[in-house]
Amino acid sequence: MSNPYLNPQRVCAALRTLELRPTRGMGQNFLVDDDALAAIVAAAEPNANDLVVEVGPGLGVLTWELTQRAGHTVAVELDRRLAARLREEFVSAPLTIVEADVLRVTPGALLEAGGQAATAPYKLIANLPYAITSAVLRHFLEASAPPSLSVLLVQWEVAQRITAKVGDLSILAHAVQIYAEAEIVAQVPATSFIPAPAVASAILRLRRRPALAVEVDDLDQLFRVIKAGFHQARKQLGNALPHGLATQGRPASREQVLSALAAAGVAPQQRAETVTLQQWALVAQVLR
Structure with a gap:
């Protein structure tokens, strides 16, 4: 069965029904590109043994893929209209909807909301609003319960900064690379979204290191x-x-x-x- 949430006409109709006008501040750009979606799923490799935390599920395009593959998904949605729609659309799916600002809920609390232990292993998958990308990365990477793998849709330039090598390093690169090995999986053009953002995006994969990249006391x-x-x-x-x-x-x-x-x-x-x-x-x- 093909993903019903990829259809641009359906996306536009849903937005009209919800009287939702996507805002740049909330990063509401809805993915409608099946190639990009397939690349995200392939990079994350969700399986029946996986617990997944999804940030910003929106109308459910990635949520649908996760509920077909992962053991359980905890989706965090700030917009109450979208959260309500997700509850209606995924009634019998292995899914917990948490209506909240992800930066105000610890990863451990999200896992507990999904009926899991606060220290359970999990993967993080998200289409992150550009304005809070750095904050969300720190929120999860620095947590007592960090994800083992993260696959994120982020602004292309941000992905380049995170994966930078010597000569182009930044505070952000160090803040991520100390915790995880970072790689860009693919570029995603602006036309892959409704509405189209002003810049291209990237699929970024972070694999948590078994220990910090450097040994430090403080x-x-x-x-x-x-x-x-x-x-x-x-x-x-x-x-x-x-x-x-x-x-x-x-x-x-x-x-x-x-x-x-x-x-x-x-x-x-x-x-x-x-x-x-x-x-x-x-x-x-x-x-x-």
């Missing part, structure tokens, strides 16, 4: 130092890092900063995007 200290280094990202670190630390109320002398950079093998002329996570960890350790 994650907060590590990211304070990273953020300080990126405070003036286009400046050389010998100048940018002392200034960034000072703006945080944690001043360090230029001599202290140069010593920390040297210990990590980082030249003071380098810029923040060229410094690896391992090097930042050494800098943070010296500056403690």
Whole structure:
């Protein structure tokens, strides 16, 4: 049976019935591309043993695929009209609808809402609103119950930043890559959605690491130092890092900063995007 929620005419009719005018602020762009949908499902590989958390199910196009394959799905929807429609459409499916702001509910609470233990293994699958992508990633990756695998529809440029290599690194890249191995599975054109967003999207897959990418005693200290280094990202670190630390109320002398950079093998002329996570960890350790 083909997915009934892919039909553009049906999507438009449903939106009219619900008197729902998609808003950019809530990231309401509804997928109508069967190739993109198939790529998401293939990347996530849901099976009967899987517990899945879906963020932003919308009208149910991905929800339908998940309920055909996964053991149970917990779908988190903020819009009350969409949540009500999902309950009507998926009456007998292995599905729990949670009407809530995903950022205000812990992953463990979502699992419990689906009748599972708060520490049960699960996969995260989502079509994320662009405005909250970073916040949702941190919400799940930093949780006491993080997903083993995440497959996400995100803005193309955000996916590029998350998967960046040395020379193009950012705070976001480090914040994700410390927890997970990140890869872009496919690009999804704007025409794959109703309404079409202004930019292309990407299917991003994150595989949780068995341990953090670097061994650190204090994650907060590590990211304070990273953020300080990126405070003036286009400046050389010998100048940018002392200034960034000072703006945080944690001043360090230029001599202290140069010593920390040297210990990590980082030249003071380098810029923040060229410094690896391992090097930042050494800098943070010296500056403690």
